[in-house]
Amino acid sequence: MRIASNWPTAKLGDVIDLFDSQRVPLNSRQRQERQGKFPYYGAQGVIDHIDGYIFDGRYILVAEDGENLNSKNLPLALFAAGKFWVNNHAHILRGKPNIADDTFLLACLNNADIKPFVTGAAQPKLSQGNMRLIEIPFPPLPVQQRIAGILSAYDELIENSQRRIKILESMARALYREWFVHFRFPGHESHPRVASPLGQIPQGWEVTTFGELYNTGSGGTPSRARPEYFESGTIDWVKSQELLDGFVLSTEEHITERALKESSAKLFPANAVLIALYGATIGKLAILSRAAATNQACCAVLPKHSAFGREFAFLTLLLNRERIIGLRLGAAQQNISQVLLRNFECLKPADELVLCFSDQTAPFFNQILTLQRQIQNLRRTRDLLLPRLLSGQVAVDALSGAISASPVAASCGAAGAMGPGS
Numbered sequence: 516m517r518i519a520s521n522w523p524t525a526k527l528g529d530v531i532d533l534f535d536s537q538r539v540p541l542n543s544r545q546r547q548e549r550q551g552k553f554p555y556y557g558a559q560g561v562i563d564h565i566d567g568y569i570f571d572g573r574y575i576l577v578a579e580d581g582e583n584l585n586s587k588n589l590p591l592a593l594f595a596a597g598k599f600w601v602n603n604h605a606h607i608l609r610g611k612p613n614i615a616d617d618t619f620l621l622a623c624l625n626n627a628d629i630k631p632f633v634t635g636a637a638q639p640k641l642s643q644g645n646m647r648l649i650e651i652p653f654p655p656l657p658v659q660q661r662i663a664g665i666l667s668a669y670d671e672l673i674e675n676s677q678r679r680i681k682i683l684e685s686m687a688r689a690l691y692r693e694w695f696v697h698f699r700f701p702g703h704e705s706h707p708r709v710a711s712p713l714g715q716i717p718q719g720w721e722v723t724t725f726g727e728l729y730n731t732g733s734g735g736t737p738s739r740a741r742p743e744y745f746e747s748g749t750i751d752w753v754k755s756q757e758l759l760d761g762f763v764l765s766t767e768e769h770i771t772e773r774a775l776k777e778s779s780a781k782l783f784p785a786n787a788v789l790i791a792l793y794g795a796t797i798g799k800l801a802i803l804s805r806a807a808a809t810n811q812a813c814c815a816v817l818p819k820h821s822a823f824g825r826e827f828a829f830l831t832l833l834l835n836r837e838r839i840i841g842l843r844l845g846a847a848q849q850n851i852s853q854v855l856l857r858n859f860e861c862l863k864p865a866d867e868l869v870l871c872f873s874d875q876t877a878p879f880f881n882q883i884l885t886l887q888r889q890i891q892n893l894r895r896t897r898d899l900l901l902p903r904l905l906s907g908q909v910a911v912d913a914l915s916g917a918i919s920a921s922p923v924a925a926s927c928g929a930a931g932a933m934g935p936g937s
Contacts, residue, residue, distance in 0.1 A: 522654045522907055527624075528647025530615040531608045535643055537569055540602040554597075558604040559589055568598035570607065575621055577606040577646060584629065584639040588767075592624040606646055616656065618663035623651040626901050652905050662904050669897040676886045676893075680761070683879045683886075690876060691830040700868055713860060720864050726857025729828060730817045733792065733853065734809035735779025737770055744774035751807035752780065755791040758801040758813065760833070762884050763789070764891055770808060780808040781815075788816040788828045793850035798840045800832055804884060814853055822866040826876045831861060 546555060551566030558578040573596040581604070583589050594617075601607050610617045632645040654662075694700035698708070698717050706717040713722050734753075737744035748769035757763060775782060783789075789801045792814050802825055809815060816828050832839070839859055843851050903909040 522652050524650050525653035526647060527620075527649040527651055530611055530651075530653065531620065532611055533643065534570070534574065534607045534609075535603075538601050538603045538605075538607065539569060540604075541565065541600075554595070554599045556595055556599060556601045556605055559583055560593060562602075565600055567600065569600050570595070571598045572596070573617065574607050574609055575617055575624070576601065577608065577624060578641065579604050579606055579643075580635075580638060580640045582639065584633045584641055590625045591627070591629065592621050594621065606641075606643060614656065615653075616659040616663045618667055619659035620651070622662070622666055622901055623905060624649070626905055627651065652907075654907075665904065666897065666901070669893055669900075673890050673893050676890050680883050680886050683883050687826070687830060687876045687879045688834065690872070691834060694868070694872055695831075695862065695864065696834070700864075701871070713862065716862060717864075720862055722860060723863040724857060725831075725859040725861050728819060728823045728861070728863060729857075730819055731814050731853045731856055732781060732783070732817070733811050733814050734781050734783075736810045737774035737778035737780055741774075744770055744778065747771065748774065750775060750782065751805065753789065753801070753803075753807050753809040753813055755794050755796050755799070755810065755812035758789055758791045758796055758799040760800050761802070762804045762887050763801045763807065764804050764887055766807065775808060779811070782806055782808050783815040783817070786825045788825055788832065789813045790816065790832055790851070790856070792852070797843070797851060798836045800829060800836075802829060802880070804887075814851075814856060816856075820866065822869045822873070824873050826873045826880060827869050829880075830876075835859070835861070 541549070541555070546563045546565055549565040549567065551564055553565055553568040554561045555563040555565050556576055558581045573594055575592050576595050577592045578584060584591070595601070595607075608620075610620050627649055629641060629649065632649055633639050633641055634645070653659075698706075700717075703717065706719060708715040709718050711720075711722045716722070739745070745768065748771045750770050750772065751763070751766040752768050752770045753763055753766050754768070757766060770778075770780060774780060783803060783806065785803050785805045787803045789803065789809060790813070791797050791799045792812055794812055816832070818824055818828065839851060839856070842855055842859070900909065
């Protein structure tokens with residue numbers, strides 16, 4: 516990180532108060548016996564909810580160990596607020612009052628090069644002593660606060676979009692339950708219930724299998740021994756950990772046309788629904804925002820009938836996720852197979868009703884896609900802006916004035932100030 520010449524630096528340990536001595540780890544059995552409403556934090560965020568709390572307020576949590584210390588796929592530091600519990604895998608700290616701003620410190624930590632301070636090959640660790648030695652830019656408190664205000668404006672926009680996404684998701688789920696679980700769909704009064712293997716269902720509906728409604732297919736992993744399969748690749752290649760119950764906008768890795776032709780990887784179209792077949796994200800879903808290939812842990816779901824598009828497929832899998840996972844097979848590595856998925860029993864309403872449902876819910880999904888793209892753009896702009904703010908390359912006073920009027924407009928101004936080669 517380049518530091519402005521008129522800004523001093525500080526070691527993190529000199530400007531924070533640490534609360535690590537108050538942490539209390541609980542094993543999984545203890546947590547199971549103490550289930551409750553209070554978040555229980557580990558190295559990378561909430562891992563459980565229990566019946567008690569240690570901290571009350573807003574604190575910075577910094578991962579003490581774990582693979583993410585090397586990969587930094589996730590932020591190193593995050594805020595925990597309210598009443599919560601922390602185990603011994605996260606440092607807990609605050610800026611010293613009237614000396615350091617917490618939002619500024621969080622930004623510094625997430626922008627810092629921590630490699631020199633991480634020890635351990637098999638299990639990376641950021642000890643308390645080494646964390647204290649991390650050097651950060653340290654302008655006067657008023658400047659820290661102005662930088663924090665700029666970053667908070669972006670975070671607020673992102674949080675607002677995330678809240679809107681949750682509302683849209685809940686509206687889509689509620690409509691699905693109303694029509695296809697409680698059977699209160701338009702005109703339901705003229706459809707008496709009849710017996711079926713899945714209980715009483717509306718007359719004219721069928722009990723079928725998921726495979727009668729949808730084709731399924733999985734992808735593959737091109738050989739990593741062949742650099743020409745990945746270098747300069749332009750085709751999105753989705754891995755199961757990128758399935759997060761939303762749209763896939765972009766991927767960490769890309770493959771080449773040659774990889775697609777010479778490996779088991781397959782290209783699936785935009786709006787294909789994906790489900791994770793195994794691993795830590797088993798049962799997680801996603802929708803492709805554009806054509807993409809996947810690895811073998813992802814199963815693509817494609818409609819056999821035009822009426823049964825992405826909305827019905829996604830919500831059917833989402834609302835039946837626990838039931839589907841409960842059918843999984845395998846002792847060493849439990850998984851959902853394509854055969855299991857295709858044989859999963861479900862209901863087939865009339866095509867006209869499903870089309871009507873898709874017409875009503877497609878705007879929800881389209882708006883979610885738009886909001887996800889806005890969030891992605893805001894994060895990119897914020898992440899480009901962050902090191903320049905912390906190094907003094909961007910004039911804080913001018914930008915803070917612009918951002919108070921419009922963070923989006925300010926982001927455009929900031930991008931311009933960075934220059935075309937930034």
